[in-house]
Every structure is written in C-alpha cells, then in structure tokens.
Amino acid sequence: MSRIYGLVAEFDTAEALLRGAEAAREAGYRRVEAYSPFPVHGMAEVLEHDDPRLPWAVFIMGVIGCATGFGLESWTAVINYPFNIGGKPTFSWPNFIPVAYELTILFSAFTAGLSMLVLNGLPRYHHSIFNTPRFERASSDLFFLCIEARDAKYDPEETAHFLENLGAQLVSEVEK
Amino acid sequence: MDNTRHISSSNGPVDPAVAGLMEGEQTFETVSERLASIVLRQDKHKLPWWIMLGIGFVMYNLLGIALTKLLLYGVGIWGIDEPVGWGWAIINFVWWIGIGHAGTLISAFLLLMRQNWRNSINRFAEAMTIFAVLCAGIYPVFHTGRPWCAYWLFPYPNILGMWPGWRSPLLWDVFAVSTYASVSILFWLIGLIPDFATLRDRAENVVVKKTYGVLSLGWRGAAEHWQRYETASLILAGISTPLVLSVHSIISFDFSIGIVPGWHTAISPPYFVAGALYAGFAMVIILAVPLRKWYHLEDYITPKHMDWCAKLMLTSGLVVLYGYMSECFFSYLSGNHIEIRMMELRQFGPYGAAYWFLILCNGVIPQLLWIPKVRFHNGWLFFISVVVSIGMWLERYVIVVVSLTRDFLPSSWGYFAPTIWDILMYAGTIGQFIFLFFMFVRVMPMINIFEMRELVHKTHGHVHSSAEEHSAATPVSLPAQPAE
Known part of the structure; x- marks a missing residue:
C-alpha cells in the first residue's frame, strides 16, 4: 500500500478535467491534484488552492x-x-x-x-506523478487528475471505479 | 481595433476578443508540435538562419575589435571631445534601451490589459528586450573610460568612506538599468519554465532531454503550481509596467536635469517613453516579418498581430511627433534667446539636415500606416519599421550632439564628427543583437507554447473536443480571473 502514490485518471479536455476535479471534491476526496498543459481557469477555486x-x-x-x-x-x-x-x-x-x-x-x-x-517546491529532481503512463503528454495535450493514496477516503477499488465513471480515458495506479 | 476585414475568421462562434489570433486548424498537439519542433528539429533552421547568424557573428567580432582598441587607447579614439563629451556612446545607449521597452510593454502591460494577442509575440519580444539591454549596457560602462572600475558606481563600503552621489540622474540610471535588466531576465525565464517542460517531454535525444529537464526545474503542471505561477506572473507584470516607464523617464532625466539648452525641458519623460515604445514596436515588426516567413509561423503571428503592432507603432509615433511640435513651439515661445537660438540651430544650423531627416523618418513616412493595405503588407511594414529605427537614432543624435555643440558662451562652441571606432562599435552591438537573437531562436521556443495552447482552448476548444464533451454547462470561464 505504501508503494502506491495514487490513482491517476487521464482526460483529453480541460472541461473534463475540471468536471472531474469538481466531482472528486464533492465525493469527499481531499488529496486531489490536477495536472494540465496550461492553467485551467476555475481549477484553483475547485481544488481550493489559494496561497496568500x-x-x-x-x-x-x-x-x-x-x-x-x-x-x-x-x-x-x-x-x-x-x-x-x-x-x-x-x-x-x-x-x-x-x-x-x-x-x-x-x-x-x-x-x-x-x-x-x-x-511550489521547485526545482525538484523527481516526483511520483512522472511515473504515470503517458504523463509526458501532460505538457502537450493530455489532462490528468490524481487522487493520492494518502487521502482518507482512498480505496484502490472504489476510487478507481469512481475515476472511471468520470469519463476518464485511462485510470492507472501510480507507484511512488 | 476594428479593422478585421482582411482576416479570415476562424470557424465556429468564437469570442471576438480572440478571433483572428490563430489561423488554420489548431489543436493542443499541433501547436505544441509546430512550436517545439523549431527547437527540437535542427533541420528546421535553414539557410536564412545561417546567413543571419553569419552576419551577426562577423559584426559581433567588430565589437571585439572596437572594444580592444578602446581598452588600449581610451575613449579618445571616439569622436568625443570638448564640448561634445557625449557622442555615439550615449546616443546608442538610449537607442538600445528604448528598443527594449516594447518587449516589456507587450509582456507586462498587455497582460494586465488582458490582451490575448500578446501571447504570440511576447516571448521573442522579451528576448529582444534582454538582448537590447545587453547592447545598451556596454556603452555607459565603456564610456566611463575605466570599465574595470565600473563597480565604483555602486554603493559599497570603501576605504575612502565615500558614497555615490545620490542626487545625480547618472546614478539613478545605474539602478534603473540594472533593475530593468535583471527583472526582464527573471520575467523571461519564469515564462520559459512550462515551455522547457514541454521540450523536455517531447525531446528524443537524451542529452537534449536532460538539458531541458534541468532547465524546466521539474515543472509538472500541477494546478497548485499554475495558481502560484499565474499570481506571480500577474504581480511581475504589475511591477514591470511602472518599471518600464520609470527607466526611460530616468534616462530622460540624464538630459532634462542638466541645464544645457535643448535638454532642460519638462516634456522629456513622456516624450522619451513614447519614443522608446515607438522604436521598440518598430524592432518587433522588423523581427516578426522575417521570423514568421522563415519559420512558417503565419498561423500564429497572424496579419492581425502585425496590424495591431503597426497601429501601436503609429500611435506612439504620433505622441512623439506631438513632442517634437511642442518642443519647437515652447522654444520659440519661451522668450529665452538661448532656447530660441538652440531651436534655430537644430532646424537650420550645420546639423539641420539630421533634424529634417528625423522629421521625415519619424513624422512623415510612418503616416503611411493609416492606410490598411500598408499595415497588411509585410514589405511596407518592414520598410517603415527600419525607417522608424533610423529616425529614432537620429532623434537621439539631434538631442545629444546638437545641444552640446552650442553652449552658453560662443568660446565653447564646437563641432562633432564620429570616428571609425564609433561606427565599428555601433555595428558591433547590432551584430551582438543579431547573433544572440538567432542563437535564442535555435535553442528556446520563440513563441510561448503554453499560452498558445491556452489560446487554442479559448478559440477552438469547443470545435475540436468530441461532441459529448461539449456541454453548455462547462464552467471553464466561471470565475473571473485577472489574467487572461
């Protein structure tokens, strides 16, 4: 269990990513992070990223x-x-x-x-999210939503099912 | 900004604010591929690149020769003498700094104004700023005569217990220009981080991949990072805008705080800032015309971009022209016989030809930009921009040289003529600019890739995504963000 960083869902549009993030927050997940090739407006509010x-x-x-x-x-x-x-x-x-x-x-x-x-913790040599399949396209045309394993509500089966229901093209378990 | 009749409108109902900023069928992938491949695929750089780099390299070497001679013999090799102690060195310094200002204006001021069209041109305009400031910085340092003592300009505890003179605009220059150079470089590098990540992820060669990997600082596009990134960009834009205005105002103080007739005018700061933007937009067009042709970037730098740059150039040019007229008007109206004689000397004295040629270059020829056909014609735009660059150089020549040749006492009147070393050094800094710029084009993306993806999202997002993704309820633009 501790070898797993989290479950990552792959989307092909910014809208789908934003809706996925909203759904994950509504479902009660707290350790949620979105990865996108450009800033998606509204995402910071959804994920409550506000650093004064x-x-x-x-x-x-x-x-x-x-x-x-x-x-x-x-x-x-x-x-x-x-x-x-x-x-x-x-x-x-x-x-x-x-x-x-x-x-x-x-x-x-x-x-x-x-x-x-x-x-932002940069520069940083490596991060577990880079183990995601096809993550090299997160800087070009794919959008990723990660629910981390340390989330209290995280369950390998149930969370994967939840992400698949969001319309993700691919859901993968990512190792640390 | 209503002249869109020459532009083929994009397909689908597109927000008018971003219409015409991108042409052709574009997706996130085509944008990333087209712009990243210019850096990653070395065969994209064909003969024009080598020719420009060659010209730049040869002229850059002239700078080496000119500086070596200067270090061995001193500033006496230039045309400067009494009474004209500020010759080409100061003219070129002001000229280069001015050129840089359009880059900061495009990257900072247009960001604050939420002008999406800046995204296609801000990266190379910022590079232009940095290289122009590097060229400018050479002049005052070597003009001191003992450049190895240039650190004396900064306040540091020394054995004499002396401090720099805080009341001198020349010292303000030191702070203004060094702040401007470092903030411009910072802004530019911060903007490059997500693009370095794109290059890292797309590179196939291991060495290239690792190099861009290091440069991207581990950027992973997390929403939390983007949030701070956008906040920081907006703050940087907010403080760069007054910085640009202050830098050229302080440079104008170099002149206007002195009591030399022809320099001592209150109109100098706004008039210098407008002139700087004028020359800067001219340089943006000079660079954009060949770049979009050689690298087939017409889809990203569209006729609309060229049109708007030309309109901004025309606008700042009219402010400059107004400055010339008010300078002339207030001199003749001043009742001060020294001021009146100075204006007569500028217009009808031994340097009169330079004055009228300057009016022709900066005031008359650019009026062609009122004609829409001219603004959409690359050849004309390039020609007018070169003319404006020459005109802005002449403006500084007229201000610096002509004012100094006539002091208050006829016994201290004189003439100025440049020497070959003035000319070589000027050519050398142009060479440095060309060389650095074309090296930049080869190793860094000249158009901001992630902002172009964002533009794809805004313009065609609903066209290219699959039907079920397109729901009217998508809250993409729900919260009002200050950035674009």
Whole structure:
C-alpha cells in the first residue's frame, strides 16, 4: 500500500478535467491534484488552492526594498558622509526617490519569481506523478487528475471505479 | 481595433476578443508540435538562419575589435571631445534601451490589459528586450573610460568612506538599468519554465532531454503550481509596467536635469517613453516579418498581430511627433534667446539636415500606416519599421550632439564628427543583437507554447473536443480571473 502514490485518471479536455476535479471534491476526496498543459481557469477555486503567502511576501519585500533604498541614501548622505554639493541640503529627499523606487521593484520582482518557485517546491529532481503512463503528454495535450493514496477516503477499488465513471480515458495506479 | 476585414475568421462562434489570433486548424498537439519542433528539429533552421547568424557573428567580432582598441587607447579614439563629451556612446545607449521597452510593454502591460494577442509575440519580444539591454549596457560602462572600475558606481563600503552621489540622474540610471535588466531576465525565464517542460517531454535525444529537464526545474503542471505561477506572473507584470516607464523617464532625466539648452525641458519623460515604445514596436515588426516567413509561423503571428503592432507603432509615433511640435513651439515661445537660438540651430544650423531627416523618418513616412493595405503588407511594414529605427537614432543624435555643440558662451562652441571606432562599435552591438537573437531562436521556443495552447482552448476548444464533451454547462470561464 505504501508503494502506491495514487490513482491517476487521464482526460483529453480541460472541461473534463475540471468536471472531474469538481466531482472528486464533492465525493469527499481531499488529496486531489490536477495536472494540465496550461492553467485551467476555475481549477484553483475547485481544488481550493489559494496561497496568500506569495502576494504578501512580495508586498513585504517591496516595502523592505523601498526602506533599504531610502534608508541607505539618507544614512550615507546625511549621517555617514554629509557633503555639500552646490549648497543643496544633505537631506534632499526628492532626489532619493528614483533609487528607492527601483529597489522596491527589484526586491518585489525577485520575491515574486523566487517565492513562486520555493512555495511550489521547485526545482525538484523527481516526483511520483512522472511515473504515470503517458504523463509526458501532460505538457502537450493530455489532462490528468490524481487522487493520492494518502487521502482518507482512498480505496484502490472504489476510487478507481469512481475515476472511471468520470469519463476518464485511462485510470492507472501510480507507484511512488 | 476594428479593422478585421482582411482576416479570415476562424470557424465556429468564437469570442471576438480572440478571433483572428490563430489561423488554420489548431489543436493542443499541433501547436505544441509546430512550436517545439523549431527547437527540437535542427533541420528546421535553414539557410536564412545561417546567413543571419553569419552576419551577426562577423559584426559581433567588430565589437571585439572596437572594444580592444578602446581598452588600449581610451575613449579618445571616439569622436568625443570638448564640448561634445557625449557622442555615439550615449546616443546608442538610449537607442538600445528604448528598443527594449516594447518587449516589456507587450509582456507586462498587455497582460494586465488582458490582451490575448500578446501571447504570440511576447516571448521573442522579451528576448529582444534582454538582448537590447545587453547592447545598451556596454556603452555607459565603456564610456566611463575605466570599465574595470565600473563597480565604483555602486554603493559599497570603501576605504575612502565615500558614497555615490545620490542626487545625480547618472546614478539613478545605474539602478534603473540594472533593475530593468535583471527583472526582464527573471520575467523571461519564469515564462520559459512550462515551455522547457514541454521540450523536455517531447525531446528524443537524451542529452537534449536532460538539458531541458534541468532547465524546466521539474515543472509538472500541477494546478497548485499554475495558481502560484499565474499570481506571480500577474504581480511581475504589475511591477514591470511602472518599471518600464520609470527607466526611460530616468534616462530622460540624464538630459532634462542638466541645464544645457535643448535638454532642460519638462516634456522629456513622456516624450522619451513614447519614443522608446515607438522604436521598440518598430524592432518587433522588423523581427516578426522575417521570423514568421522563415519559420512558417503565419498561423500564429497572424496579419492581425502585425496590424495591431503597426497601429501601436503609429500611435506612439504620433505622441512623439506631438513632442517634437511642442518642443519647437515652447522654444520659440519661451522668450529665452538661448532656447530660441538652440531651436534655430537644430532646424537650420550645420546639423539641420539630421533634424529634417528625423522629421521625415519619424513624422512623415510612418503616416503611411493609416492606410490598411500598408499595415497588411509585410514589405511596407518592414520598410517603415527600419525607417522608424533610423529616425529614432537620429532623434537621439539631434538631442545629444546638437545641444552640446552650442553652449552658453560662443568660446565653447564646437563641432562633432564620429570616428571609425564609433561606427565599428555601433555595428558591433547590432551584430551582438543579431547573433544572440538567432542563437535564442535555435535553442528556446520563440513563441510561448503554453499560452498558445491556452489560446487554442479559448478559440477552438469547443470545435475540436468530441461532441459529448461539449456541454453548455462547462464552467471553464466561471470565475473571473485577472489574467487572461
């Protein structure tokens, strides 16, 4: 039993995948994941994938970026090495805006990109789902719905039957 | 955007927002196969690719020669001297950065505006951005004269205890351009991950498969991943859009914050940004016309795409033209005799020919784009885009050189003429751009494959799926997503 990752159903359209995912959620399955060659809209809501951490991380790092830029400029120009250039005030803050602005963008952009990867657990060397037959077509034209073996409601016979009834072209048991 | 009469409409009732964005019978498989095979099947790259790579390689070597000479002898080999200390190096820097901006606009701003037509052109436009910024970056670094000390531009604790001058737009440039370059590369690479996964899964050669396997970072298309991916893309688009505007505004500050007559104008930021987009859309068309012909991509980059790019080019061109007119108007109206003389000098002085040629290239010839036939004719589009590129280069020439030749005091007036080393270095960066671009075309998908699959889903999904799958109740577009 522990050698099995889950049961994977194969569909040929995004609509079928979405309906399958909805049916699986309604049937009470919780460890359900859909694999598609492009983002299927509505899927995140059906599977309740909603991660507020990413936007918050971006916002917080953006604020830190802005503070870093403005803080560095103010500290170096006012405290660490005040320097009279053309009689301008040392704390000439309007001139500090462009650098603070660019650092805000730099910090938040890299946070968006990198936290997407980190929260998704990427890069990753291997994953059990790749043992699925024909899964190489999940990046071209096939859609897969996986009910994982660790789901409380998982039963090899009953779950396979459930997936077949969804109109799957192929249901396969996938090893870890 | 109503001119669709030249476009064969797709079969079936298709959402007008995506009509005409793809031609022929397309399925997920045909899209993936056609676009991935350009990378995976090396025989797809025929003579034109080798010719372009050859031209690029030869010209790229000119850059090596020009930079070697420059490092040995210093910037004195260029035409710069007093009073014109900013010659071709700064002109070319601004020109290249400007070209890059259309790529970011297409990938970021059009994503925010839910413009589906960006999907066919965003990938190579982003590549264009990155290579253009790489070309641009060479100039200011070598213009410092001691490029090995270029790190002095960054704030770091040093034994003198000195920090960079935060009040200088030249320092803002350092932050703006380096941020722009790194964010553009990040955005581009993130967009490539699902496509690398497609290439990984379709490759037959083991080495190729492993290479794309590593590059795809283990992407498996899970719904949870797509959700974060789309959130991250949308956020990146949201912060790249103001980034583009800020980068070229800051570049215009290089000029407008100086008190040199002809530079010191408040109109510079919007006028520079419009000019950047103008040159950028011209470059997108210059690249798209041969690419779609050589790689038979007419099904994906349709006449509608070319038409809309041309319309955006025309629009930004009109803003630029308005900028020229208001610059002229406010100079003559200023009552400031130095400003008036500067405008007279630009138009009727020793460099007058450059000014009028610039008006011809940027203001007059592109008006042909009002004619629909011209917008649907590849030859004309290519010609006008080249003309616009030349015009935008001349614009920077007129701004940089002509303004500097006449200072406030007649004793410091002078002339500028480029040397062979200016020309070789310019040719060299063009070579670098061509070389890198055609290398990119060979190893990475030049059209975003997964977004094209999504487009198939939106346009033909109900046509191609089997009858029983097509139920009116399919809730595919139920929740309103901010992305397309």
